[in-house]
Amino acid sequence: MVRLAEAAVSQKTFIEDDRFHEECGIFGVCGHSEAANLTYLGLHGLQHRGQESAGIVSSNGERLFEEKGMGQVARIFKKGPLEKLKGDLAIGHVRYSTAGTSTLGNAQPFRIDSRKGELAIAHNGNLVNAFSLRDALERAGSIFRTGSDTEVILHLIARSPQQDLEAAIVDALKQVRGAYSLVFITRDRIIGVRDPRGFRPLSLGRLGPAHILTSESCALDLLDATFVRDLDPGEMVVIGAGGVTSYRPFPPEPVSQCIFEHVYFSRPDSRVFGRSVHEVRKRLGRELAREQPVEADIIVPVPDSGMYAALGFSEESRIPLEFGLVRNHYVGRTFIEPRQAIRHFGVKLKLNPVRALLDNRRVVLIDDSIVRGTTSRKIVSMVRAAGAREVHMRVSSAPTVGPCYYGVDTPRRAELIASTHSVDEIRRYIRADSLGYLSLEGMERAVEENRSFCTSCYTNRYPVAFPEEEQAQKVAVERHRT
Numbered sequence: 503m504v505r506l507a508e509a510a511v512s513q514k515t516f517i518e519d520d521r522f523h524e525e526c527g528i529f530g531v532c533g534h535s536e537a538a539n540l541t542y543l544g545l546h547g548l549q550h551r552g553q554e555s556a557g558i559v560s561s562n563g564e565r566l567f568e569e570k571g572m573g574q575v576a577r578i579f580k581k582g583p584l585e586k587l588k589g590d591l592a593i594g595h596v597r598y599s600t601a602g603t604s605t606l607g608n609a610q611p612f613r614i615d616s617r618k619g620e621l622a623i624a625h626n627g628n629l630v631n632a633f634s635l636r637d638a639l640e641r642a643g644s645i646f647r648t649g650s651d652t653e654v655i656l657h658l659i660a661r662s663p664q665q666d667l668e669a670a671i672v673d674a675l676k677q678v679r680g681a682y683s684l685v686f687i688t689r690d691r692i693i694g695v696r697d698p699r700g701f702r703p704l705s706l707g708r709l710g711p712a713h714i715l716t717s718e719s720c721a722l723d724l725l726d727a728t729f730v731r732d733l734d735p736g737e738m739v740v741i742g743a744g745g746v747t748s749y750r751p752f753p754p755e756p757v758s759q760c761i762f763e764h765v766y767f768s769r770p771d772s773r774v775f776g777r778s779v780h781e782v783r784k785r786l787g788r789e790l791a792r793e794q795p796v797e798a799d800i801i802v803p804v805p806d807s808g809m810y811a812a813l814g815f816s817e818e819s820r821i822p823l824e825f826g827l828v829r830n831h832y833v834g835r836t837f838i839e840p841r842q843a844i845r846h847f848g849v850k851l852k853l854n855p856v857r858a859l860l861d862n863r864r865v866v867l868i869d870d871s872i873v874r875g876t877t878s879r880k881i882v883s884m885v886r887a888a889g890a891r892e893v894h895m896r897v898s899s900a901p902t903v904g905p906c907y908y909g910v911d912t913p914r915r916a917e918l919i920a921s922t923h924s925v926d927e928i929r930r931y932i933r934a935d936s937l938g939y940l941s942l943e944g945m946e947r948a949v950e951e952n953r954s955f956c957t958s959c960y961t962n963r964y965p966v967a968f969p970e971e972e973q974a975q976k977v978a979v980e981r982h983r984t
């Protein structure tokens with residue numbers, strides 16, 4: 503068991519690191535004279551899925567054009583870079599990465615020119631057998647330019663004996679295992695694929711005659727485009743001058759859509775895996791209120807992650823909702839810490855309590871997760887210092903006990919407080935008067951299904967196992983996350 507003091511020492515200093523991070527968002531447009539501009543706007547809508555780098559590759563039917571950069575979309579794509587992205591087709595990518603791999607070389611889309619023609623790829627997800635595939639490819643002479651698992655797919659496509667590009671993509675994807683939602687661009691078409699288990703989302707949209715692929719539907723709203731449907735797990739769509747052609751090239755597998763997309767990642771205004779994220783989050787809050795009732799004066803969401811669950815909790819419990827914590831939206835990911843230590847400095851930069859609402863009240867704080875526990879502890883202390891008589895913490899998901907290997911950046915297992923501590927130990931650590939999590943069954947009731955979702959980070963039961971030879975890589979990844 504890791505002692506709490508040790509867990510606290512290994513935590514990163516600032517509040518924004520005590521969360522799970524999505525690793526990517528992907529977008530594609532086919533058949534619009536402003537394809538690159540639309541992709542730029544689409545990536546704006548997906549910015550919450552990754553802020554460390556972004557890129558767009560377009561095609562004018564004769565060749566591909568590429569622009570990538572570090573940072574947020576608005577910073578990278580000024581007028582000049584966008585004007586260079588010519589053509590009616592484009593794909594784009596936003597990426598979150600851990601500090602060590604945050605380089606321009608790893609920014610997507612990745613582009614290659616092979617015997618099968620020019621091709622670029624944008625990937626959301628994580629392959630569990632990338633290490634062994636890469637090892638075999640390198641032994642056979644492949645030279646890798648990046649540290650990304652995505653590049654493995656390009657090498658497999660380039661080496662495939664299949665001459666037809668779609669057949670080569672299928673051939674490559676039949677060799678990889680794990681999570682992938684992908685968009686490809688060639689000179690004359692874009693291609694979207696979801697892995698057979700459908701870990702990560704990918705939707706199809708329409709804007710006049712143009713077709714769109716996007717990680718989340720909120721990016722369509724920004725363009726006044728229409729949501730058409732989600733791609734099915736294991737579906738591949740080829741979109742070109744002839745419209746959309748759908749294939750099911752992979753043997754069917756049990757579906758494992760990421761439940762955490764609903765808990766936290768996806769925007770509440772999106773429709774993901776056939777459900778409104780906002781509706782599901784409210785239902786999580788309702789279920790939580792039923793399972794973990796508490797006598798209190800006010801419900802206070804931890805902004806922004808606890809907002810919709812708090813709404814549901816308040817409706818179910820009939821305890822009024824109050825915005826007792828105000829978020830400062832203008833905090834960057836890095837800042838200078840003052841020499842003279844200020845208590846809970848990192849949290850205070852981001853959140854401020856509303857004393858007039860909290861003073862002498864019994865408060866229920868609602869958040870979607872507790873990762874390391876360090877942030878919750880600071881928030882509880884902050885609310886108490888603002889005068890709250892009692893502070894009860896309620897969490898709209900089950901305890902997070904395991905890391906994710908399917909495309910979400912998580913701390914290693916030992917840093918997840920719930921992997922080594924009981925609920926009461928966590929309550930004592932965060933200094934709350936009471937602590938209650940939603941059960942896994944409650945989560946499944948909220949998404950109205952219990953079979954088609956991945957819940958591995960709550961159960962430690964992983965639907966796609968790491969092959970033996972990948973264990974070393976898994977250990978290396980966990981070590982890297984420290």
Ligand code: SF4
Binds near residue numbers: 910
């Ligand atoms: Fe989502 Fe958790 Fe499964 Fe990862 S392990 S895909 S975060 S539910």
